Amino acid sequence: MNRVNAVVVGAGAAGGIVAKELAVAGLSVVLLERGKWYTAAEGRKDDLRNQRNTQLGNAYGPEDEGNPRVWVDAKGGAHTVVASEGAYSNNAACVGGGTLSWGAQAWRFMPQDFKMRTTYGAPEGSSLEDWPITYDDLEAYYDKAEYEIGVSGDYSGTPFHGPRKRPLPMPPLPPNREFGILEPAARRLGLHPLHIPMARNSVPYNGRGPCMRCRWCVGFACEVDAKNGSQNTVIPVALNTGNCELRTECQAKEILTDERGRARGVSYFDERGRLQEQLADVVVVSACATESARLLLNSKSKLYPNGIGNRYDQVGRNLQGHYYSGAMGFFADEAYDDLGPGASIAVMDYNHGTAGLRGGGMLANEFIRLPIQMVDRMPQGTPRWGLGHKQAMRKYYKRNIAVMGPTQQIPSADARVTLDPDVRDKYGLPVVRISGNVHPHTFEIGAVQAQRAEAWLKEAGAIATQRTGGMPEVVQAGQHQAGTCRMGNDPRSSVVDRTCRVHDVDNVFVIDSSVHVNNGGFNPGLTIMAIAYYASEALVKGWKGGGYR
Amino acid sequence: MGPTRAQDGRAFCGLMEGDLRMDLGLKSQALTRRQFVAVGTLGGAALTVGCGHRAGAGWEFLTEAQARTLKCICDQIVPRDDFPSAAEAGVLSYIDKQLVRHYRPHQDVYRDGLEQAEAQSRKRFGKEMAELAAADQLAAVLDLERDHPGFFEMVRNHTLEGYYGAPRHGGNRDEMSWKMLGLGDPPLLGRAQYDLTRSQGDKPKEPLP
Numbered sequence: 001m002n003r004v005n006a007v008v009v010g011a012g013a014a015g016g017i018v019a020k021e022l023a024v025a026g027l028s029v030v031l032l033e034r035g036k037w038y039t040a041a042e043g044r045k046d047d048l049r050n051q052r053n054t055q056l057g058n059a060y061g062p063e064d065e066g067n068p069r070v071w072v073d074a075k076g077g078a079h080t081v082v083a084s085e086g087a088y089s090n091n092a093a094c095v096g097g098g099t100l101s102w103g104a105q106a107w108r109f110m111p112q113d114f115k116m117r118t119t120y121g122a123p124e125g126s127s128l129e130d131w132p133i134t135y136d137d138l139e140a141y142y143d144k145a146e147y148e149i150g151v152s153g154d155y156s157g158t159p160f161h162g163p164r165k166r167p168l169p170m171p172p173l174p175p176n177r178e179f180g181i182l183e184p185a186a187r188r189l190g191l192h193p194l195h196i197p198m199a200r201n202s203v204p205y206n207g208r209g210p211c212m213r214c215r216w217c218v219g220f221a222c223e224v225d226a227k228n229g230s231q232n233t234v235i236p237v238a239l240n241t242g243n244c245e246l247r248t249e250c251q252a253k254e255i256l257t258d259e260r261g262r263a264r265g266v267s268y269f270d271e272r273g274r275l276q277e278q279l280a281d282v283v284v285v286s287a288c289a290t291e292s293a294r295l296l297l298n299s300k301s302k303l304y305p306n307g308i309g310n311r312y313d314q315v316g317r318n319l320q321g322h323y324y325s326g327a328m329g330f331f332a333d334e335a336y337d338d339l340g341p342g343a344s345i346a347v348m349d350y351n352h353g354t355a356g357l358r359g360g361g362m363l364a365n366e367f368i369r370l371p372i373q374m375v376d377r378m379p380q381g382t383p384r385w386g387l388g389h390k391q392a393m394r395k396y397y398k399r400n401i402a403v404m405g406p407t408q409q410i411p412s413a414d415a416r417v418t419l420d421p422d423v424r425d426k427y428g429l430p431v432v433r434i435s436g437n438v439h440p441h442t443f444e445i446g447a448v449q450a451q452r453a454e455a456w457l458k459e460a461g462a463i464a465t466q467r468t469g470g471m472p473e474v475v476q477a478g479q480h481q482a483g484t485c486r487m488g489n490d491p492r493s494s495v496v497d498r499t500c501r502v503h504d505v506d507n508v509f510v511i512d513s514s515v516h517v518n519n520g521g522f523n524p525g526l527t528i529m530a531i532a533y534y535a536s537e538a539l540v541k542g543w544k545g546g547g548y549r
Numbered sequence: 550m551g552p553t554r555a556q557d558g559r560a561f562c563g564l565m566e567g568d569l570r571m572d573l574g575l576k577s578q579a580l581t582r583r584q585f586v587a588v589g590t591l592g593g594a595a596l597t598v599g600c601g602h603r604a605g606a607g608w609e610f611l612t613e614a615q616a617r618t619l620k621c622i623c624d625q626i627v628p629r630d631d632f633p634s635a636a637e638a639g640v641l642s643y644i645d646k647q648l649v650r651h652y653r654p655h656q657d658v659y660r661d662g663l664e665q666a667e668a669q670s671r672k673r674f675g676k677e678m679a680e681l682a683a684a685d686q687l688a689a690v691l692d693l694e695r696d697h698p699g700f701f702e703m704v705r706n707h708t709l710e711g712y713y714g715a716p717r718h719g720g721n722r723d724e725m726s727w728k729m730l731g732l733g734d735p736p737l738l739g740r741a742q743y744d745l746t747r748s749q750g751d752k753p754k755e756p757l758p
Contacts, residue, residue, distance in 0.1 A: 047715040055710050056651045056718070215732075338732060371713040371730055385626040385705050393713075397730045
C-alpha cells in the first residue's frame with residue numbers, strides 16, 4: 001500500500017479530530033477504524049440493544065463474539081467477559097467511537113483538575129499527579145471544540161468554571177420539568193445551577209437541525225443527526241479534503257518499527273481478515289484508554305520487548321474512569337416529562353473546595369429513562385416482581401428524579417490494563433486484562449456526593465430518597481476510560497510528553513483519553529477533543545514535510 | 550432416526566439459529582431453521598432433533614410443555630391486572646426468540662430450570678404447574694425462587710425485558726407496557742420547532758429562533 005504521512009488508529013472523539021486537522025494541513029492520512037460506520041437506522045429505538053442497555057448486545061460494537069476481555073477480582077480470580085458485560089469496560093467500536101451514541105455532555109474541566117497534586121497532595125498509595133499542561137494551555141482548544149463540534153448550554157449560572165473567551169455557540173434547549181423542580185431547590189440550598197453544556201444542536205447548526213427531544217438519546221445514534229460527534233462533524237471534513245482515507249472494520253495489530261526504533265507504520269487486519277501493512281511517517285494511536293494501551297503493549301520487538309512506550313512499565317497503569325454515585329428521589333407528583341435528552345441541570349459547586357476531600361464531582365439530573373431502566377430503581381422495600389412490582393412501575397416511573405455525578409477518581413498505579421497471557425481475540429491477538437482499583441479515597445468522596453444529591457432531591461420535595469453508589473470490585477473504566485498512557489515530563493512516570501508524543505519514539509503519538517493524568521469530575525468527551533486539537537496543532541507545527549524529526 | 554451429528558447434541562442444538570444450515574441427517578438435504586420449523590409444523594413427526602428437544606408449534610426453541618411452564622412463571626412475574634400479563638404482552642415470544650439468538654448460551658439453564666420447576670410442582674401439588682389454581686401457581690413460583698434462585702433471577706430479568714423493552718423483539722406487543730406507563734407515541738420529526746415546555750392551552754406555539 002502507498003506510504004502516507006500519518007496513520008491514525010481509531011476514528012473516535014480524538015482520532016476524527018486528528019485526521020481532520022492533519023488532512024486540512026495537507027498531510028496524507030489513513031484513518032483506521034475497527035468498527036463500522038453506522039447510521040441511526042441501525043439499532044434505533046431498541047431499548048435492549050444500544051450502547052447503554054446491552055441486554056441483547058452492543059448496537060455500535062464491539063460484537064460479543066470474538067472480542068473477549070478478562071477482568072480480575074479483588075481476590076485475584078480472572079473472569080473472561082464479552083463486550084456487552086459491564087466489567088468489560090466497553091466504550092464503542094464504530095466511526096465516531098463513543099461520540100456516535102453518547103449523552104453528549106460536553107464539559108470543560110476546571111483549572112484545579114489539571115493541578116490535583118498541587119491542590120490536594122497525593123494520598124498515600126495513590127498516583128495523583130498534576131498535568132504537565134494547564135487549563136489555560138487548553139482554553140483555546142476547548143473553544144475550538146465547542147464551536148467546531150457544536151455545543152449548546154449556558155455556563156452563566158455558575159461562577160466555578162474556568163475563564164472563557166466567549167459563550168457557547170448555541171443556547172440551551174428549553175428546560176424540561178426536572179429542571180423546573182431542581183432549579184429553585186438548588187438556589188434555596190445556595191448552589192449555582194446551570195444548563196448542562198451538550199454537544200447537541202438546540203438550534204440549526206453546522207448544516208444540521210436541532211434536537212427533536214425524543215426518548216432514545218443517550219446510548220443511541222441520533223435519528224435526526226442533532227447530536228454532534230466526530231462522525232458528523234470533523235470526519236466528513238477530513239474526507240472532503242481528499243487527503244484522508246477512512247478504512248472501516250480494520251483492527252490494528254501492532255505498530256511496526258525499524259531497526260533504529262522509529263515507527264514505520266501499522267499492521268492491521270482488514271475487513272476480510274487479511275493482514276495488511278500501512279506504512280506512514282507518523283503513527284497516531286487514538287483507540288481509547290484500554291485499546292490504545294493494548295496496541296502499544298502488543299507492539300513488541302527486539303528494541304521494545306515490553307511494547308512501545310513501556311520502557312518503565314507505565315503503559316496501561318493509572319486506568320480510571322469515573323465513580324458514579326448519587327441518589328434517587330421519589331415524588332408525589334409527576335417529575336418526568338419524557339423530553340430528551342433528559343439531563344438538563346447541573347451544579348459545579350461540589351467539584352472542589354470541600355475540607356477533607358481531595359476533589360469531588362459535578363452533580364446533574366439523569367438522562368431520559370427507558371422503562372427497562374426503571375425496573376430495578378424502585379424505592380427500598382418494593383417487591384422485585386409480581387403485582388407489587390408492576391404497580392410500583394406505574395406509580396414511580398414518572399414520579400422520580402435521579403441526581404448523580406462523575407466523582408473524580410483518585411488514580412492508582414495498580415489499576416491497570418495488561419495483556420492477558422492466555423485469552424486471544426478472533427484475530428489471535430492478546431486481549432485487554434483489567435485489574436486493580438482506584439484509590440479508596442475515591443469512594444469516600446463518592447459517598448459525600450451521594451449525600452449531597454440526596455439533600456438536593458429532598459429540598460426539591462422528594463418524599464423518599466435512596467442513595468446509589470456501592471463498592472466496585474475492579475476499576476470502573478467504562479465509557480469514560482482514561483489514564484493508561486499518562487502525559488508527563490518524566491519518562492519514568494509517564495508515557496507521552498506534553499504534546500502527546502511517546503517519550504521513547506519520536507514519531508508515535510497517543511492522542512485520546514489515555515493521556516489524561518486525572519479525569520476531572522466531569523464527562524471527559526470535550527477534554528478529549530480539546531487535547532486532540534491541541535496535540536494535532538503541535539504535530540502539524542513540528543511537521544517538516546515528508547517526515548517528522 | 551438419528552441425526553448424523555447427534556454425538557454432540559449440544560453443538561447440534563446450538564445450530565438452531567438464523568441462517569445457519571442444519572444437517573438433519575437427511576442425506577444431502579440441509580434445511581434452514583425456517584424451513585425446519587415449517588416442516589415441523591406440517592406434521593413432520595419423524596424429524597427429531599439430536600438432543601431430544603423439539604420446539605412446539607409456533608415456537609423456535611420451547612417445547613409445548615416448556616412453554617406452558619414458562620407461561621406460569623412469567624405471568625407471576627408480571628401478572629394481569631387492569632393491564633396485560635407478561636404472556637399477553639408477548640414475553641414468551643421474546644424469550645423463545647432470544648433463546649435461539651442472543652440468549653443461546655442460556656438454553657441449558659432454561660431446559661433444566663423448567664424441568665426442575667415442573668418436578669417441584671408435581672412433588673408438592675401432584676400436578677403440572679399450568680393446572681394449578683392461581684394461588685398455588687404463586688406458591689410454586691416462590692418455591693422456585695427459593696430453591697433455584699439463579700434460574701429464577703434469569704427468568705425474572707428476561708420477563709421484565711420482554712415486557713418493558715422494545716417491541717421489535719417480540720415482547721411488549723403494541724407497546725402495551727409503555728402505554729400503561731403513560732408514554733405517548735414516538736415523537737414526530739419537526740417537534741423541535743415548537744416549545745414543548747408550554748402547555749396545550751397556551752397561545753399558538755412560536756417557532757424557536
